[in-house]
Amino acid sequence: MQDLAQLYELVLNRKNNPQVGSYTDYLFTKGLDKILKKIGEEATEVIVAAKNPDKSELQYETADLLYHLMVLLVEQGVSYDDIKRELASREGLMSKTQERREIKEY
Numbered sequence: 001m002q003d004l005a006q007l008y009e010l011v012l013n014r015k016n017n018p019q020v021g022s023y024t025d026y027l028f029t030k031g032l033d034k035i036l037k038k039i040g041e042e043a044t045e046v047i048v049a050a051k052n053p054d055k056s057e058l059q060y061e062t063a064d065l066l067y068h069l070m071v072l073l074v075e076q077g078v079s080y081d082d083i084k085r086e087l088a089s090r091e092g093l094m095s096k097t098q099e100r101r102e103i104k105e106y
């Protein structure tokens, strides 16, 4: 089983302990522009896959995009906990937005 937190840790470990033949190391060696290019490509592939009735393609491309996002976060020094905190901070905010939307609709 590999959840996003585990994937982030694995990518961080590759950054700190480079391994020959590792694709993750290849991306870190190439640098930020390459990582950003991959994210652009993978995001586009998610969009195309979402138009396909076969959901397995969307699953595959989403996993590719999430992996490359983890590489970007590590490269930029943003921790997985930072993202969790950001998501958690929105919980109350989102319910207030929802309330406002519901009030407007009536």
Ligand SMILES: N=c1c2ncn([C@@H]3O[C@H](COP(=O)(O)OP(=O)(O)OP(=O)(O)O)[C@@H](O)[C@H]3O)c2ncn1[C@@H]1O[C@H](COP(=O)(O)O)[C@@H](O)[C@H]1O
Pocket (backbone or CB within 6 Å): 010, 014, 021, 022, 023, 024, 025, 038, 063, 064, 067
């Ligand atoms: N989740 C992934 C993952 N998802 C996608 N990819 C790689 O992302 C690449 C995307 O394919 P593309 O055809 O777009 O890219 P490419 O032609 O191979 O290469 P470039 O376009 O970047 O030059 C493939 O080479 C995939 O292997 C991943 N590579 C690694 N991981 C995870 O990272 C772990 C460590 O991998 P290594 O760093 O390779 O040891 C693995 O065990 C996995 O858990």
